[in-house]
Amino acid sequence: MKFTVFGIGSATPQIGKHPSAFLLEIENEYVLIDCGEGTQFRLLEHKIKHTRLRTICISHLHGDHYFGLVGLLSSLSLARRNEPLTLIGPKSLLEIVNIQLLNSGNDLSFELIFVPTDPQHRKLVLEKKHFKIECFPLIHRIPTTGFLITKKRGQRHLIPDKLPDDFPHTFIHLLKEGKDVTDELNGVTYHYLDYTTEGDPPKVFAYCSDTAFNPGMLETIKNADLIYHEATFTKELTARAQKTQHSTAEQAAEIAKAAGAKKLVLGHFSSRYKDIEGHLTEAQAVFENSELAEQGKNYEIK
Ligand SMILES: [Zn+2]
Known part of the structure; x- marks a missing residue:
């Protein structure tokens, strides 16, 4: 399983920092997680074959996490995609997508299968032969879920x-x-x-953005091989993080440590930070195997 970072920015647009979007490659297919503005250009830059993109997961309806979605869907249709696409996200997302497509006179060339997330409870939203996706509640200003993606045990x-x-x-x-x-x-x-002999053990990836400090999700994400967690702020702004329901780098690291994760990748940095090295120092003081998300970088989960 491979995790690729497309964007490390947050709500305020920043030159050189794209909004949230991440790609997971699992057994020859792709899952896109969040789809901030311009995500379709990241897919082009990375030469991602759109026919292998089978699933899109949207965590919540703040624009920096999904304003690229309708553009991407329209372009897939222009490219005459035939393969069905599963869209997983908050229940009003389908209404938003439909009203945009309807008013642009644009019928999709492919089947869009919509699966609503549940912002209150952990829920299985997709199960395939080689992997499954569950959503789980995060703490944010509007209904938001994280995603737990498990690559199942490999063949013997x-x-x-x-x-x-x-x-x-x-x-x-x-x-x-x-x-x-x-x-x-x-x-x-x-x-x-x-x-x-036994096949390769399952691999677990946990996506936690956007959220305030959220120990309630520890049971769900425990022992994850890789946690992506937002770190909008550093700890001097803990009060602001609490107020806007975001996390500090230290809080993200506390979550990774308490979850027994193998690795933590931090992202969703506030535009107020010109330099994000402080996030790294702060996180590593709590959880050593912390890293700052880098745009375009791949993380093998093995
Ligand atoms: Zn948000």
């Missing part, structure tokens, strides 16, 4: 040396799926436990 690994020469090779995939295979020609049963 074959031990090629152990496999007898006369094993019917067309059934190898069954062993990898954890199923015993009986060869009907000679009645021999091959037990998958004898020929395979």
